[in-house]
Amino acid sequence: MNFLRSGWATLQKDMRIEWRGRARAQGALCFATLVLLLFSFAAGPDAVTLGRHAPGYVWLAILLTSTLSLSESMRVEMDDRALEGLRLLPVDMRGFFLGKLVSNALFLCCIALILFPMSFALFEVKPTLGFARLAGVVLSGSMAISAPGTIYATMATQLKARDILFPMLLFPVLVPALVASVKATSLVLFGDPMHEFGGWMSVLVIFAFVYSILGIVLFERIVEE
Amino acid sequence: MSIQAHHLARRYGRHWALRGISLTIQRGESVFLRGANGAGKTTLLRVLSTALQPSQGTLCLFGLDAQTHYHEIRQRLALITHHTHLYEALTAHENLVLLKNYGLILSTQELQSALARVNLKKHAHRPVSEFSAGMRRRLGLARMLLQKPELVLLDEPFGQLDVDGVQLQEEIITDFKQRGVTIIMSTHDHDRGYALCDRELWLDGGILRGATP
Numbered sequence: 421m422n423f424l425r426s427g428w429a430t431l432q433k434d435m436r437i438e439w440r441g442r443a444r445a446q447g448a449l450c451f452a453t454l455v456l457l458l459f460s461f462a463a464g465p466d467a468v469t470l471g472r473h474a475p476g477y478v479w480l481a482i483l484l485t486s487t488l489s490l491s492e493s494m495r496v497e498m499d500d501r502a503l504e505g506l507r508l509l510p511v512d513m514r515g516f517f518l519g520k521l522v523s524n525a526l527f528l529c530c531i532a533l534i535l536f537p538m539s540f541a542l543f544e545v546k547p548t549l550g551f552a553r554l555a556g557v558v559l560s561g562s563m564a565i566s567a568p569g570t571i572y573a574t575m576a577t578q579l580k581a582r583d584i585l586f587p588m589l590l591f592p593v594l595v596p597a598l599v600a601s602v603k604a605t606s607l608v609l610f611g612d613p614m615h616e617f618g619g620w621m622s623v624l625v626i627f628a629f630v631y632s633i634l635g636i637v638l639f640e641r642i643v644e645e
Numbered sequence: 646m647s648i649q650a651h652h653l654a655r656r657y658g659r660h661w662a663l664r665g666i667s668l669t670i671q672r673g674e675s676v677f678l679r680g681a682n683g684a685g686k687t688t689l690l691r692v693l694s695t696a697l698q699p700s701q702g703t704l705c706l707f708g709l710d711a712q713t714h715y716h717e718i719r720q721r722l723a724l725i726t727h728h729t730h731l732y733e734a735l736t737a738h739e740n741l742v743l744l745k746n747y748g749l750i751l752s753t754q755e756l757q758s759a760l761a762r763v764n765l766k767k768h769a770h771r772p773v774s775e776f777s778a779g780m781r782r783r784l785g786l787a788r789m790l791l792q793k794p795e796l797v798l799l800d801e802p803f804g805q806l807d808v809d810g811v812q813l814q815e816e817i818i819t820d821f822k823q824r825g826v827t828i829i830m831s832t833h834d835h836d837r838g839y840a841l842c843d844r845e846l847w848l849d850g851g852i853l854r855g856a857t858p
Contacts, residue, residue, distance in 0.1 A: 422748055425746075425747070425748055426747060426748070428746075429743065429746035429747050432746065433732070433735070433743060433746075436734070436735065436739070437732060437734040437735065440734040440735075440772065441734055496732065496734070499732075499733060500728050500729055500730060500731055500732075500733065500781075501726075501728035501730055502730055502731060502732050504696050504728070504730060505729075505730025505731070505788075506730075506747065507696065507719070508694060508695070508696055508719050508722070508723075508724055508730075509719065509720075509744065509747055509748075509749065509792075510715070510716050510719040510720065511747045511748075644698065644715075645698075
């Protein structure tokens with residue numbers, strides 16, 4: 421009960437803080453858009469090449485933006501030692517992690533919600549398997565980035581060189597999630613004649629699930645240490 | 646007995662902020678913790694609050710081992726430091742409602758009266774980011790009142806407060822004493838420390854040099 425209540429309270433709190441600091445969210449969105457545009461400039465004007473690599477560009481833009489949003493999400497907790505205040509209440513840190521994970525994933529979903537329509541316009545692609553499957557990939561991919569992201573962002577906030585160390589810790593871990601997200605998105609956009617979509621989605625969901633459970637189990641120890 | 650510590654030590658990297666701290670504090674006692682800057686007062690208070698784990702030694706609070714029973718212990722104490730544990734983007738009222746959302750049993754009336762007690766009722770719906778340092782300290786006090794602690798750890802409680810705020814803080818400490826709350830207070834204001842507390846502990850270079858009954 422405490423676990424769910426802590427999770428819900430954290431989600432509500434984070435949503436409210438995010439809404440109040442809309443400028444930060446807008447900044448992250450601008451960054452994501454710029455990254456997407458830069459990738460397309462770097463790839464050149466060939467529409468076929470751009471279209472083929474569109475899923476990779478979008479997911480790399482989401483991944484790079486996630487380093488900003490995840491760091492920011494934990495910075496709020498470290499300002500004025502707010503997280504220490506919650507620990508001393510005491511708040512169930514497993515629930516806190518779950519709430520944080522969901523709020524971070526929702527933020528990435530919002531970024532994806534803007535980036536995907538942009539990519540459809542820029543790269544002249546559309547989801548041939550339908551929007552519902554694309555939404556499934558976005559949701560699973562966001563959870564898969566946020567679960568280890570929330571763990572490592574928390575660990576990194578306690579380090580001096582956190583801005584450098586956080587992406588260095590996170591990116592290698594996220595390789596399977598990134599590959600699965602890009603592959604699943606490619607299948608949604610360009611068709612799935614070999615019926616591979618389910619396999620890649622399973623990789624994404626299992627990855628997100630495993631790291632969510634790891635976070636729930638380890639988060640208290642991470643913040644206590 | 647509220648606190649029983651044996652050979653507590655805390656290290657930051659190679660630096661030992663606390664060494665060999667052994668102390669016993671009875672329930673309802675009020676203790677003035679004094680020492681120069683860097684003596685380890687804040688570290689000791691944070692260790693006693695279970696916010697920081699000791700590098701060595703054992704700590705029992707309310708008869709419970711702090712290493713294994715910190716959840717139960719934390720329900721019974723409050724820590725006030727230079728950091729007020731508030732979310733800047735939230736209003737004063739929302740910061741207090743957060744305690745309720747996280748499971749503290751509070752009525753709306755208790756919440757309102759805590760805000761009124763620290764004279765922040767008319768600022769209840771302003772974000773904390775617009776508050777002065779003194780107003781934040783007052784809100785921290787309201788938060789502490791709502792926690793209804795049995796043990797209060799105060800680190801420089803009079804810092805950043807105006808004359809009214811200092812008086813309010815004194816009233817709250819006196820009120821806690823009358824209700825049998827155990828108090829440990831570190832302050833450079835020695836006159837207030839001696840006036841409000843029953844005995845003193847003197848920290849020097851992370852070592853407990855003396856204690857007066």
